Amino acid sequence: MDIQKLIRKDLRSLVPYEPHPYSNVIKLDANENPHSFPAELIEKLFSGIDGEMFNRYPDPLGEELIKKIALISGFEPENIILGNGSDELIQLLLQTFGGPGRKAVIPVPTFSMYKIHSQITGTGYIEVPRDASFGIDSEVLLKELADPDATVTFIASPNNPTGNAAPESLIESIVQNAQGLIVIDEAYIDFGGRTCVNLIDKYPNVIIMRTFSKIGLAGLRVGYLIASNQIINELLKVKQPYNVNSFSQFAASMVLDNWPLFKKQIDDIVSERNRLSNEMSGMPGITVHPSEANFILFSAQKRAEDVHRGLLEGGVLVRKNLGNTHGLSECLRVTVGTREENNVFLEKLRSIVNSQ
Ligand SMILES: *Cc1c(COP(=O)(O)O)cnc(C)c1O
16 A cells, blocks of 8 residues: 555655754753743642543633733733644644635745645745845735735744844734734744734734743643634634643643743843853854844854754754755754853854864
8 A cells, every 4th residue: 555645745745843863962952941940830830730630631721821821911811822832823823714725924034834834734835035134024025915815924023043023013014914814923022022912902913922832831832822802713613622731731820920930031041142142253253143032043154064063062952954945054043051051052162163
């Protein structure tokens, strides 16, 4: 039997997501929070577990958590939907508003999952190049958005892997002139950039997407959307009923209940980012792109491949293969680690750029 013949034709060229191939390295490749979950909260978390969390299905809406998100965002629970990470929400948005005959619009370079979920859901996609400093050219973008089949646009701000945020005025002008939905992915909003959450009340086509992954819960998979109640209701029809497990809902609530502890970690990451950026800028041949996120995009005079390997030999893993077609083939992305981790990275990078 030829399984290749049975698979959907449009999925044949996809490849599985890269597994974690390295152990015993300083992991600066995945934009995770380098600080572990505060020890005092782990205790609280474990003592809050009851047996029912295991034998009963989770709350399909996640009402406890949604109430807390509503409170911090100034919206109503009816304006919020939870996802198994924002990855699931990207797919849910495309299942609901994309699909065959529709198109997603993606300013590139950006997060790779917008394109991958477009392919998986049979949604067409239009990649719109950003300008030389990775800003969005709203004129070029709006030309594509005039296509009535362009139902969903993804704007990451701050953007991954470039690190820059889009000005609110630019996003507003795009939202104002678009027929379709504009999804503003605020995965890194705690590290910089201005939230566009206030646009929701003014424009019915705005969707804000956020995640707990970059601030400390990458392992538990919790993301959410804020949008008009009408949009949320459509998404609820398509959402898997039990997409976020009970433990993850509970842990995410605990993050919001103990925000000052996480804010402290975030402040530390931001100040380390600025220190890294300064130190790297001073190294010969290194180009550092300005970042408002928890990572830094950079290039060296040496090949990215060689810098990546050199760092790995020194025990530090950064991210390569950021996109061959969007001018990033010689760029690397380093996630801000703890002060100690960053010092090792800086030392290894310095010795690589100084050697022949
Ligand atoms: C990491 C990332 C996500 C995915 O977050 P999860 O909630 O872990 O699925 C979404 N958008 C951007 C831009 C990201 O970098």
